[in-house]
Amino acid sequence: MSLEINQLVGGYGQIPVLHELSFAVKDGQVVGLIGLNGAGKSTTIKHVIGLLRPQSGTIKINGKTLAENEDAYRSAIAYVPETPVLYPDLTLREHLELSIMAYGLDSDDAWQRLTPMLKKFRLDNKLDWFPDNFSKGMQQKVMIASAFMTDASLYIIDEPFTGLDPVAVHDLLALVAAKKAAGASVLMSTHVLANAQTNADSFVLLGDGRLRANGTLDELRDQMQMPDASLDDIYMAMTKEA
């Protein structure tokens, strides 16, 4: 099991925002993390990537917490943030080289994975440019390429579709599918429920920092007694219930 969250209580400072959250993302699975603005999706992600410390509960990746083995924990995660975050002083090539060095990847292998991605994203002729000067969509593609060239066991992608053109959305989903097929786990936070429904194996619905529902689409339909409902319908129904 790649990611296991157990009774997580956490937040900013002393005030808990997440209340006894528990869910898991298995190997070879894509889980959609869904909820209204302010539901706790980004806070959950920040706890998983180690930017926030749980007040109680545990987060394990491949069976280890951050405290038990920090290097192994961090090496296992690849992250695509909601807003592109770039180094102002590095060219695109240097961003990728830095990621290769930091994760201890084999340079040749990494560039073999990167080259077709960069071509698909039309970044292959911009390697010596500063990504800080790219458009938002192109910066997002840099983030995606940087994350997906690794061989992480858990991919966390936060609102990845924002700013991407339709072709890039399609390419990203293909990358997610490829990683899934290779046995990695993917936790994908998104408001684009149509994409989530088509590409995720199961869903975690958050509301006010609590787990509202967790399961496959069929399981959610049973829970809500809404056979044949789309994820969008189930989501709206759950929101009204709250």
Next chain:
Amino acid sequence: MRELWRSRLVSHEKDQSRYLSRVFNDHFVIVLLVLFGALLYAYSQFVKGVGNHALWTAPLLAAVLSLSLPLGRLATLLQRADTIFLLPRTGQLGGYLQRAVRYSAVLPFVLQIMLTLAAWPLMHGGAFVPLWWVGVQAVTQLLFKGADLALQFGSLYFAPQLRRIWRPLLVLCAFIASTIGFLLNPLVALLVALLVLALALRMQRQARQQRQLDLLTTVELEASRMGSIYRFYNMFTDVPGLGGGVRRRKYLDPLLSGIKQGPGNSWLFLLSRGFVRSQEYLGLAVRLTVIAAVLMWICSTWYLSAAVGVIFVYLLAVQLVPLAGRYRDVVFTHMYPLPDTQRVHAWTQLVRVVLMVSALVIGVSAFSHLPSVTTAIAMLALIFIAGVIPSAFLTRRVQNANK
């Protein structure tokens, strides 16, 4: 308009004190004190060597004092948005600007008095001069500066010639009058200063009576003045919106290619590029090195050169500490499976090289001014000390820079 001036002044002073507290940090104050001591020593040695019949000092002093007059621009504290929001009240800004002139006079007046006091030993070719000479010359300088501010004020009323032509003429006039005053009697210069002030005030009055305020130019001049100030602050701290920015500097890539790529060098890879490509750090290192190298030509002994060299190298090291925290807000620096010790080690490695190169340049300058075996040994010691400073004194600050 009185209220407007008051609120602008309060806001301005709050803003300036925030930046000044960062500029005048304890290290910089120590450096300034040492520099001031070095300059005083050098000046005292110079004065001793002048004798008491050196009439050439008169035009030299007059030049220094008259060239100091343009220092201290009119601070109107007007902002770009004022060209929209204050446009209907342009005609009523006269009172506001008079307060601005009074405020703008304070620091330049203090400067003129200090310069006059510093000029005292050399006022009459090195011979003894009574205290009243100094008093009269100080008043003369204040009158000339008052005239300069009056011309600046008047020029804002669609009278740019007051700024572009009459201000330089004032400097020339002050030079001639002060030279004659130092050679004969300072009362001559005082009389000239009174006449010049009267003339400047008349020109200012005429401009204000005959024309309207050129609000656009007034705002542009203020923006230019504040820009100079913020650029000075930016040498020591980040000024929002005036971030030095990043330059590609491809010609420096060969220097960076020497860093072998591997997990152990990730932070060195990143910090070296931050140093070379950011305007703040490379520019700062070059500026401080050049200043120190020039100062070597004022230092008259090898030990003074060594002391100033060490001070400047240490100052440079301290100013480079923020580089260690440059990427604090980039989430990936917290996520990479890299120990924080690597960041500290990388900073130490990089800054050691920078300091040793800086020390080498300073040493070459010192040796060229005072060529001797002792100077050479002192400068070699400086280079050695430069290599030791980062790890010996700054490790804890670098560790905390990323928090």
